[in-house]
Amino acid sequence: MTDATQRQTMIADTLVEAFEDLMQADPEAFRTKFRKMAADPFAFYRGSACLFYADMKDFTDPWADDRTSRVWIHGDLHAENFGTYMGSNGLLTFDVNDFDEAYLGHFSWDLRRFVTSLAVLCWRKAFPESAIRELARTYLDSYLTQVDHYAKGQDDFALHLDNTEGPILGRLQTARSKRRSELLDSITLVDDYERQFRHDGQTRQLGDVERAEVQRAFTDYLTTIPESTKSVREEFFTIKDVVGRKGFGIGSAGLPAYTILIEGFDQAQENDILLSMKQGSVAAPSRVLTDQTLRGYFDHDGHRTVLSQRALQADTDRFLGHTIVNGIGFVVSELSPYTVDLSWENLTEPDEIDGVLADLGRATAKIHCASDQDSDQSLVPFQTEDAIIAVIGDRREEFISEITDFAIDYSDRVRRDRALFIEAFRENKIPGVPST
Numbered sequence: 001m002t003d004a005t006q007r008q009t010m011i012a013d014t015l016v017e018a019f020e021d022l023m024q025a026d027p028e029a030f031r032t033k034f035r036k037m038a039a040d041p042f043a044f045y046r047g048s049a050c051l052f053y054a055d056m057k058d059f060t061d062p063w064a065d066d067r068t069s070r071v072w073i074h075g076d077l078h079a080e081n082f083g084t085y086m087g088s089n090g091l092l093t094f095d096v097n098d099f100d101e102a103y104l105g106h107f108s109w110d111l112r113r114f115v116t117s118l119a120v121l122c123w124r125k126a127f128p129e130s131a132i133r134e135l136a137r138t139y140l141d142s143y144l145t146q147v148d149h150y151a152k153g154q155d156d157f158a159l160h161l162d163n164t165e166g167p168i169l170g171r172l173q174t175a176r177s178k179r180r181s182e183l184l185d186s187i188t189l190v191d192d193y194e195r196q197f198r199h200d201g202q203t204r205q206l207g208d209v210e211r212a213e214v215q216r217a218f219t220d221y222l223t224t225i226p227e228s229t230k231s232v233r234e235e236f237f238t239i240k241d242v243v244g245r246k247g248f249g250i251g252s253a254g255l256p257a258y259t260i261l262i263e264g265f266d267q268a269q270e271n272d273i274l275l276s277m278k279q280g281s282v283a284a285p286s287r288v289l290t291d292q293t294l295r296g297y298f299d300h301d302g303h304r305t306v307l308s309q310r311a312l313q314a315d316t317d318r319f320l321g322h323t324i325v326n327g328i329g330f331v332v333s334e335l336s337p338y339t340v341d342l343s344w345e346n347l348t349e350p351d352e353i354d355g356v357l358a359d360l361g362r363a364t365a366k367i368h369c370a371s372d373q374d375s376d377q378s379l380v381p382f383q384t385e386d387a388i389i390a391v392i393g394d395r396r397e398e399f400i401s402e403i404t405d406f407a408i409d410y411s412d413r414v415r416r417d418r419a420l421f422i423e424a425f426r427e428n429k430i431p432g433v434p435s436t
Contacts, residue, residue: 008420012430018050023432030433034425042120044418049076049101049284057288063108067387072311072371072380075101075285077110078117083341084175087315092175094159094168095313096367102308103283104294107368111403119411131350136404138354142361150369150385157366158314166355175340181270183337195269196241204244214242214258217323221332224321238263255279274335279328280305300329311371
């Protein structure tokens with residue numbers, strides 16, 4: 001076999017190993033996922049975190065020691081996994097989002113995955129390699145500077161309306177202009193004085209048995225949310241309607257999900273709350289790490305996702321919790337009108353992107369350094385910032401160069417892998433997901 005043939009087989013085998021159960025349950029959803037992944041190199045990279053970690057399994061990481069290889073990481077840190085949310089403190093925050101792949105692993109994995117995504121994104125914008133390297137330096141230098149600040153005892157860092165500018169401030173201002181009633185009216189209607197879901201082909205009505213199971217799971221979910229949320233009046237958590245949905249986006253293809261409408265802050269119709277109840281997925285990094293202590297720490301993948309989000313994100317969604325539906329772990333969170341993702345479409349020049357990357361570097365340092373012994377979980381019993389500084393020492397330039405060189409090389413591999421993936425998909429070489 002040629003190297004390309006072996007790599008193509010490895011790509012197909014890795015995707016099947018990661019998603020076989022979901023592929024069997026919903027091959028049509030995965031056909032849609034694979035068509036979206038085929039669209040461009042960045043889409044392929046977004047949808048193939050499992051492949052990235054399969055490669056990391058045999059990669060010798062010069063920045064990993066006993067501590068820095070056991071840091072709570074985002075797991076799928078790429079350029080489009082940043083956006084706004086409304087924190088439990090009532091402040092709009094710009095931060096990392098989407099914690100489906102969060103786990104413990106090498107801190108450099110997050111940086112490698114992000115800078116590779118940056119290189120792929122900038123290739124799509126036809127930036128020269130020299131410009132990509134300078135942008136990677138901005139991100140990594142900002143990350144290291146923020147780690148230094150944490151080591152010196154700086155208070156927790158967060159990006160808000162009062163300390164941002166440019167595109168990130170624009171995203172926060174867009175989120176601020178959103179209205180809960182607009183989201184409600186887009187997917188629900190008021191009939192006979194009661195709000196209920198629209199049935200427009202995007203939802204699935206539940207039978208009595210399934211609805212009763214979701215109701216039971218919802219009751220269990222209420223035991224996992226913060227006491228401050230539960231302290232609202234009793235009627236707050238009355239279910240008004242519930243529908244079934246399929247998973248959202250490239251990364252959630254085939255995952256069963258429900259959308260739940262609850263009473264809300266008062267009896268006014270415009271204050272009703274929408275909750276998403278989505279099946280948790282197996283974290284991609286966990287497929288290459290065999291630490292049984294980690295596996296035993298989590299009850300299920302919904303539980304893991306919630307614990308990791310609370311560790312990594314400041315003042316997280318007050319409705320975030322977990323439950324079990326038919327023996328499988330689910331994540332519950334608010335379907336919020338204040339969620340606005342970072343858009344790269346109109347950022348067309350390196351100098352427009354440079355300032356954004358400085359903030360993203362700081363935000364990345366925050367998720368690593370805030371999720372250690374200072375957080376509520378006990379998996380990282382040391383100060384992450386001290387561990388990172390110790391392993392890098394006076395090799396800061398070497399660190400930036402090594403991560404950047406890796407990302408440039410791996411972005412080339414992503415483009416080649418995409419071509420191999422497309423050929424495999426078209427020729428039905430990925431078992432369980434026919435191309436037509």
